[in-house]
Amino acid sequence: MHFVERIEALFLEFGARTCSAAPREPVSALAHALQCAQLAEWADAPPELVAASFLHDIGHFIDAAPSGGLIDDAHELRAVPFLSRGFGADVVQPVRLHVQAKRYLVRTDARYLGSLSPASLQTLALQGGPMSEPELSAFEALPHAPQALALRRWDDLARTPGKSVPPIQRYLCLLSELCTEPRVAASAPGRGYGSW
Numbered sequence: 001m002h003f004v005e006r007i008e009a010l011f012l013e014f015g016a017r018t019c020s021a022a023p024r025e026p027v028s029a030l031a032h033a034l035q036c037a038q039l040a041e042w043a044d045a046p047p048e049l050v051a052a053s054f055l056h057d058i059g060h061f062i063d064a065a066p067s068g069g070l071i072d073d074a075h076e077l078r079a080v081p082f083l084s085r086g087f088g089a090d091v092v093q094p095v096r097l098h099v100q101a102k103r104y105l106v107r108t109d110a111r112y113l114g115s116l117s118p119a120s121l122q123t124l125a126l127q128g129g130p131m132s133e134p135e136l137s138a139f140e141a142l143p144h145a146p147q148a149l150a151l152r153r154w155d156d157l158a159r160t161p162g163k164s165v166p167p168i169q170r171y172l173c174l175l176s177e178l179c180t181e182p183r184v185a186a187s188a189p190g191r192g193y194g195s196w
Helices: 003-014 029-042 047-055 075-084 089-108 110-115 118-126 133-140 145-157 168-178
Strands: none
Touching: 003 029, 003 168, 029 047, 029 145, 029 168, 047 089, 047 145, 047 168, 075 089, 089 110, 089 118, 089 133, 089 145
16 A cells, blocks of 8 residues: 555544544544645645645554543654655654644743643643743754744644535645655646645
């Protein structure tokens, strides 16, 4: 099975779960991923960041991650070895850093804390709470920190029930274009993401 087909299979199997493994979130994991990717597109993000936005919670689907409950399941870290099989750092690193980006924003943006969903607030404590000064400096020095911060903001906004989004095939075509696995079936070049 091609790598992008494995990703599609994960979304088909687990995408109906509530997003972030939090039962009180208002949208499914698939709807959340599609909304997040759409927000990245609307912001004219580069294709790699659109892909990262679509894939940022895929770690919830890997290695029998728990299907519910408010826990820190380290999904962002579990995603790294999986995504690294098919994508470069511009896709993988924003995914790896998006939880740390939440901790950063809570510490640096007074309004950000009030914008978090109830489930995101509860998981914040499990994820380490606001960053310390040394953590802030270390995060700011990371090459993909700006992309992770953008992804994080889209992540927090991508929770609207019933929102109209492109079909999953649009982003699967994008993933095929970006995938470094040798058996990639080429789609139409450019930002068209295939025929979608």
